[in-house]
Amino acid sequence: MSFKTKSDPQYLELPEAELVYYDRFFDDKESKRLMRGLIDHIHWKHEEIIIFGRRVLQPRLTAFYGDAHKSYSYSNITLKPHPWNEDLNFIRQRIENVSGYQFTSVLLNYYRDGQDSMGWHSDNEKELGTNPVIASVSFGESRKFMLKHKREKHLKSSIILNNGSFLLMKGPTQHHWNHQIPKTKNPMGARVNLTFRKIL
Ligand SMILES: O=C(O)CCC(=O)C(=O)O
Numbered sequence: 747m748s749f750k751t752k753s754d755p756q757y758l759e760l761p762e763a764e765l766v767y768y769d770r771f772f773d774d775k776e777s778k779r780l781m782r783g784l785i786d787h788i789h790w791k792h793e794e795i796i797i798f799g800r801r802v803l804q805p806r807l808t809a810f811y812g813d814a815h816k817s818y819s820y821s822n823i824t825l826k827p828h829p830w831n832e833d834l835n836f837i838r839q840r841i842e843n844v845s846g847y848q849f850t851s852v853l854l855n856y857y858r859d860g861q862d863s864m865g866w867h868s869d870n871e872k873e874l875g876t877n878p879v880i881a882s883v884s885f886g887e888s889r890k891f892m893l894k895h896k897r898e899k900h901l902k903s904s905i906i907l908n909n910g911s912f913l914l915m916k917g918p919t920q921h922h923w924n925h926q927i928p929k930t931k932n933p934m935g936a937r938v939n940l941t942f943r944k945i946l
């Protein structure tokens with residue numbers, strides 16, 4: 747008799763990438779509690795960024811938490827971390843135990859509906875070092891996570907990130923691939939995503 751655990755990992759077979767996906771990493775009850783806690787208690791901000799010299803609001807809310815003195819800069823903004831809270835430590839503990847990696851910081855994104863999104867990018871900021879490990883946890887509405895190779899333009903992939911899921915990106919993934927969460931016209935509820943990172 748085989749016994750399937752709730753979080754059998756799926757290895758995504760993409761060249762020059764290392765991606766591992768765990769569906770239902772958190773069960774429905776935990777996910778519901780954590781999503782509620784995050785929406786209600788995280789210090790969400792609607793950040794302005796500068797794109798091609800213009801000030802625009804990001805199409806989502808964000809927050810940055812982590813060890814003190816580990817600031818993070820991207821798209822002309824520098825984020826100073828809020829201290830870890832209980833829910834974030836609970837999530838961090840679980841992903842550290844399973845992945846065997848440790849994280850100093852977490853960037854949170856709150857997609858209020860299908861019109862909220864994140865454009866093509868890779869998480870390759872200098873302070874993450876080479877081959878950074880990024881641990882991505884999602885709660886709420888399922889959204890499509892798209893990947894495209896930076897050099898070989900025909901190489902594309904996508905994966906649906908479900909409620910309670912955990913996606914681990916490591917090895918040369920950030921070096922060779924961009925990712926995005928596209929907008930969608932389908933009616934969509936809220937989604938919260940957390941990307942745990944190690945700032946050196
Ligand atoms: O919302 C997601 O799943 C992606 C978030 C992301 O790529 C990031 O925070 O760098």
Ligand SMILES: [Fe+2]
Nearest residue numbers: 867868869925
């Ligand atoms: Fe990212």
